[in-house]
Amino acid sequence: MTQNNGQKILKKVEIRGSHLQMGQQIGEACKEQVKHSVENARVLLDTAYDSLQLTWDMAKIQASKYIPFAEERYPQFVDELRGIAAGSGVSFGDICVVNVMEAVTVDALHLTKCTSLAINQERSLDGHVMLAHNEDWVPEDEDDVFLVEAYPDNEPAFMAMTYGALLPNIGFNEHGIAQCIDSVYPSDCRIGVPRLIYSRAVLSAHTLDEALRAILVPQRAAGYNHLLAHESGELYNVEVSAHYFALMSSENGTLVHTNHYTDSEMRKVEHEPDELISTRVRYFRAQRLMRQTQMHTRDSLTRVLRDHVNHPDSICNHATIGDPLDREKTVCSLVMDLSERCMYAAWGSPCESEYHLFRPGF
């Protein structure tokens, strides 16, 4: 943690080389964050034992069933996990549990209640293409958030946000492709390629077409919503489940997504939609806030990310009290400017922290 006028500034780790080397560099540079996130996940499973009936050892066995599918399709990203394990001194099995946590807990952890926004030239005062995202997760992992600036040997350079032992997914690459991710709750999950693995592959895409193909990988275990943007101004929401997907492009120069399916066909595979109330409130609130400003700026986007309507389940999320499976808060808030190829990141609740500029060298 770096202090600057009393403000916390996220740590940024620069990594380069093979996938194994890059993982190892993350593990070494963020050893404490990796260990802490694994410990947090253990405590979460312990606390939730009555509802999940899942011990850590059982979770490791479950997680190990997904790894062969990841290895078959994306061995390079399994190598990154091996590197994170080697660099941090945490076992590969433990690292795998954290990376397939949503699958092994069969989505009983209703977490990652994130909000994502995007604008293109039609609605941007300075003509810049921008994405904005609040990452909502268990409060204990707020300390584990960091940024990665990566220069893989044979893939595009990228900058991304991540925390603890998770593979980086939310960010942009040197070809002007950016991704935000929002959890959704499909009912057709299966053993297959874990969501975090194929989401990582989006950051290695050269074109939007490649990014979409990465997401729609055969035998995927389940799905997220991916808000994808290209520097040209193309904006997509891609709602995904294990078997189905819906591709929606922006019609008015903006896009919003939260944590429920918006496509009518995808709603048919939504697990327990009656439980997904606060995400709908956030969705409509974000839509209205985006409509209220004709030409957006970075400041207008951060105002949306700091909104408190329906507090504590607001866009700036503070829902830290209650069921251990349902506690979350905004642990990191981002605005990515694809036209400038830079990221503004606020650590923790954006209502209480400033956004700091991170500009990669690519």
Ligand SMILES: [Zn+2]
């Ligand atoms: Zn707040």
